[in-house]
Amino acid sequence: MSKGEILAGYLAPHPPHLVYGENPPQNEPRSEGGWEQLRWAYERARKTLDDLKPDVLLVHSPHWITQVGHHFLGVPHLSGKSVDPIFPNLFRYQFELDVDVELAEACCEEAKGEGLVAKMMRNPKFRVDYGTITTLHMMRPQWDIPVVGISANNSPYYLQMEEGLEEMDRLGKATRRAIEGTGRRAVLLASNTLCHYHFSAEPDIPEDMSREHPQNYEGYKWDMRIIEMLRRGETDEVFRVLPRFIEESFAEIKSGAFTWMFAAMGYPRMPGELHGYGTVIGTGNAVMEWNLANHSGPIEVRDRPAPA
């Protein structure tokens, strides 16, 4: 078996509005569109993902919250109807997915080896969270690539943020070793929004884009600053300012997916490709790609840059 590799990582946020705006057959509610810039960003990301032809997609979602340990989907086939508890008017999605259980088990074992509490989710009646489903749908609506779903342990919120993100760093390193050990060609999906300040009421027509804009100007400026750094490959600087970014923009990346993904990729100092940015009920969302497979030259695997 050849050594596995991470082909790419994507920042792939999960507002259910994007699925609602697209009107796929799996989703019950119908819309007149909306959030086109972000949906077109995902169209670009879908094309590059298609070119990579990965064996598996790994997604870390902040809407599968676990208190005791980091959990991994561990049932070969899961299906059902996912209704968003916050936006049930927009997202009632019939899902069906295959899980790469062998890789999930390897991730779980490697995570334990890192000293983390890690568990397999073996209950066949488990309902997959809408964050996982939205990210997977937006990246690969064909649902023809097996997945590994990873929960967001609430450590960044429950403990000090730095302790929690340090756990996510270890989870990322464990994920990398599991991918390499199982010979998989893998793509990572960090299901996170940037600035998470949002409006407290929804327009009568949710897809009325005349009502959509950043909720918070300071948060918007933070998003642009972080995206600029990521586009320039200034990974060290991003992780240096990350705690401030999270605190001052209420960023959802606090939940860990972003750190997990970068840890697994080895914190590459390579420019990220911005496919697009847009707001959803005022929150900041960027679809970005770090294509390791197409990068010319070796990529040094590094430890997490120290926060300020």
Next chain:
Amino acid sequence: MPIVSAFLVPGSPLPMLKPDNPPWRELVAAYDEAGELLAASAPDVIAIYSTQWMAVLDELWQTRAHVVGEHVDENWHEYGVMPFDMHIDTALTAACIERTNEFGIRSRGVDYDQFPVDSGTITATHFLNPGGRLPLVIAANNLYHDGAVTEQLAATVRQQADALGRRVALVGVGGLSGTIFRDDIDPNEDHLASPADDEENRRMLDLIAAGDAAAVRAALPAYARDAKADMGFKHMSWLLGGLGDGYESAQILGYGPAWGAGSAVVAFTP
């Protein structure tokens, strides 16, 4: 007075999923006793607020007439499936939704097949409403609402129940101290995460049992902070708001751990 009984109960699904585990038996027995007291108070409807049904936009209320299904807890999936079968008092719920605008809270009904009902609501109804015989009003915990708004929501239920002639059992679902064990423990060995949490919980329970609603209300913010109480102990605010000017007495039916967190079953006499 439309409130005929009121209960503070834990939202952890562990007593429902593993009722025979020794450290959780006291909570199970207390939950069973609370169910008997609730039935004896002969309510027409149970009004539930669970910290685990989290809302962000608007105040959400369950409006589907018949809510039925199976749930698997996000964290405790290894312990099995939680079936539920609930009927909703749609008339009383609609009246509540209509009235919250008066104090600036926009409310919305939730009437969707397979809407994810939370573990706390399912656990509470499993013990307090076996067979789903009584209809329910179920209100969400909007994360941006404070204790005062939560009191207003429950007061709205009381006022609208009064107008419709309903007798209400009021239920606040949530935990006490919020610190849990973050590692796998032997469930047989479960206990409060720290003596300090235990002390904080016991002090609050003593205060509740003393029957002085104003003192409970005054002590609530400090308790919520020091004990890291579940969601700021807003489920207690729900009860205080619904009970109005106060209550006659309260009895602690059971107290114990749920993976280190504090849990209690308390029965209030309005």
